[in-house]
Amino acid sequence: MGKVTGPRHGSMGYWPRKRAKRQYAKINAWPESKDSKLLSFAGYKVGMTHAILTDNRKNSTTKGDEINFPVTIIECPPIKIAGINLYVKDAYGSKIKSCVLGKCDKELGKKICLPKKVDEKKIEDLKTENYSDVRVLVYTQPKLTGIGQKKPELFEVAIGGTSVEEKLNYAKGILGKEVLVSDVFSEGDQLDTHVITIGKGFQGPVKRFGVKIRGRKSEKTKRGPGSLGPWCGQQHIMYRVAHAGQTGYHQRLEFNKKLLKIGEKGDEINPIEGFKRYGVVKNTYLLVKGSVGGPTKRIIRFKKALRPNKKYNYEAPQIQSLNLRVAKDVKD
Template sequence: MAPPNAPRRGSLQYWPRKRARKILPSPNWKAIKSDSTKLQGFICYKAGMASAYVKDETPDSMTKGKKIVVPVTIVECPPLKIFSVRFYKNGKVAKDVLAESLDKELKRVVRLPKQNKKEDLGGDYEDVRVLCYSVVKKTNIKKAPDLSEIALGGSYEDKIKFVKENLGKEILVSNIFEKGNLVDTRGLTIGKGLQGPVKRFGITLKAHKSEKGQRRPGALGSFHPKRTTFRAPMAGQLGMFTRVTYNSKIIELGKAEKKFVGIKNFGDIKTDYAILTGSIQGPAKRQLLITTALRETKKQKKKNYEVIELR
């Protein structure tokens, strides 16, 4: 009888399996392309999940015109402000212009200069991006803001125009995204700490009469070469990994105005909010970066839900 064959346990797509270095990931902005002359992303915070009664208005849907229940995730989106403007040349930052009248809470995160030099916004450069920070002090979460570099859409002149119009002003999520848009959500998963190979890689439990334990591989490798390869499933870190949830649809966007009170492990939503279809990685209060969809799918794009109520 031939030995049973099975695919290897644990994807090598994600390696090494260790904690991410920073909470907000840096997307490949060159791959994310959009015609809109706005920010390509926005910093938000996960509030929690719920079930929503929606009216299905999707064309050719079997439940069109009916009331259905869909899983949704609620995120709080406090305003953003521009911290600095970065000018790129030959793929590197050539000039960094700091904004004026910055919030004092930034001292908790970065070291601010005593005197700010005034520089012109312009010049012969290839690209312009902005380093933004969230005005999270308006929420119940914390005071220290989160910073992330976000790309701009449109031509070079359109980017300069957007920066000049919004420098020193608060940027709302309703100015960047609209109801019905598809977005990608980037952030860290829930941290699980040190876990064994059964939970970490999904290997099968050995027979109950096995020696040296059931929840471990039968062998860590062959006799030769006399070393353990990195492919052998062993105990280690699980969770706190950077992951992306693709093509979540925004089905509602607006001001909270005491709509969401007493969310478990989160509290009240005080600023703007967005309701996204499906689940999103991370626990409550996790920082997330929602970006323009990298690759839209027809199935997700044509979905049209009208929110009736949350249950």
């Protein structure tokens, strides 16, 4: 019989528990911003370590002291703008009315069919009349990293701004160009991370839902649900019952992760042997407070906080040291 404090195991907010459609997440909700710039970026997860920081939280009992925090390292090579999506709004929601592609790298041809010629006149003639929103198509450059991947990821990113015309002018200005993570975020910002978690394959109900292992004298099974629910006849079982199935490789969102540092040189943090299961950081990197989902080498999408903490301290703390064997220190 279920307890009042724990009537069931497994949140129904994450249903169905099946594999994600693709290896990088989709963002459906975007924050509002008055600044004309991208609202999201992407990078590749390097791994985790811990850092010694000077605590700058206002009401903390350890304010001013050096404390230990876990941090996640994310490598962020520049992203490129592939095209512009123009939306119209009707009674059923927003739909893409027009899409214009700019000059793209040949690697993107592994993902989509690229036009032979770029229609510059069509891009210049774009107007905001009859359009409700403007977003851009961006693609990553994994060839700049050491993960061994050439095929880029392609996804849509919203633009901040006070009007559709302002967004369109900004999109025209960056079309076909590179955008750095420092152009989008700054140290101390709050981030929402969108990831595809580590896949664990087909697992039983104890690992998948955390149901209790039954007693020694239980019949039929020990590592399973105690009841199959009110409808378990006629070859039917209710979907709410904890059963074995796919575990992991789900899309998950975490709110309000703190961006501690934006580093320009990967040599500052690279060990001599490189990071385990990743290699060497060659591009701009981020230090994010706490853990971020997904395995190493997986792409992490992050955006400006959708519902930021109002009591948040936007000043980035001073990092005293990282738990890394930096190459130049070992050689000396």
